[in-house]
Amino acid sequence: MTEEKDATSVPLSQAVREEEGRDPEDPLKSPQSSPDSSARSACCFFLQSWVSKKFMTGCVVLFPVAVTFFVTWWFIQFVDGFFSPLYAQLGIDIFGLGFVTSLLFVFLVGVFVSSWLGATVFWIGEWFIKRMPFVRHLYSASKQISSAISPEKNNTAFKEVAIIRHPRVGEYAFGFITSSVLLQRDDGDEELCSVFVPTNHLYIGDIFLVNSKDIIRPNLSIREGIEIIVSGGMTMPQRITPVSPIDRVARQGDRIPLHRLV
Structure with a gap:
């Protein structure tokens, strides 16, 4: 019995401090924390928030660098493997010799x-490829994308960057003008532009015939x-300025680089 009393007994000073800290209206309520413990909690919270913020800042800075180095290293190894x-x-056995040979x-x-x-x-090779089922569609889509960034002036793929109202009024979509057509009607001819609006992939999208007057032509190049x-x-400029008709006629197939207002 003596051992049980010793095990369950509480020092008198500690019991007095606990009774002083309890709320007389609510005896079950825990005693109020001291100013020192509140300061420690605030300091720990501030330190944890500061460390988390700096860690996320480091991740944001290092992530694009790591992705760039990884993709570059993978590309060098891939091309070098040929x-x-x-x-x-x-x-x-010289590292990079295959990569240089591939570029050459x-x-x-x-x-x-x-x-x-x-x-x-x-x-002749293209003639055979265009007669292969399924392969010809993949080749045509890939050729259209490569022709859009081709340095040749007789580019017949993407003509201009276009902004159209889609899918409803008040919303806009980015697209590329690929061709123009003249719609003959009884009340007069109407000039329409074929606008390619990509979906989840650049080579997959929808084709819209839009009146040339309703198309907004921004100051963006095809590459942009x-x-x-x-x-x-994510690379959207903060400000987009429509191109005037005079400037649009002056540039031939997006050959004159236009600056972006950022």
Whole structure:
């Protein structure tokens, strides 16, 4: 019995402090915390918030850098893998040599295709590809995307970046003008533009015929428009200025670079 009393007994000073801290109207309510404990809690909360904020700032800064380095490293290894096995069989083990060879190969292909003989060979190969089921659709979509950023002036893919009212009044969508058509009506002809509005992928989208007067042509180049679509709008400039008809006629197929107001 003596051991049980010792185990359950509480020092008199501690019992007095607990009785003083209790609320007489609510005996079950826990005693109020001291000013020192409140200061410690506030300090811990501030320190935890500061550490979390700085950690997230570091993640935000390092994430694009890490993604850039990872994609660049993967691309170098991928391109280097085309010719590195050939050099390995020859007993040459130099990192990056296959990558440089691949770039040189692409350059030589561009030089060859620019000639009459290369263009003829390329036309024959393209003729066979366009007669293959399923492959021709994939090739046509890929060629349209590559033609949009082609340095050639006779570009026949994306003409201009366009902003149209879609899907309802008050909402707008980014698209690319691909062609124009003249709609013949009894009350007069109407000039329509074929606007390609991408969906979740750049090579998949919807085609809209919009009156040329209802199209907003922003001060964006084709490359900038593609960047906006691919990035999900994260590269959107803070201010967009419509291009006047005079400036639109002056630039031939988006050849004159236009600055963005940021």
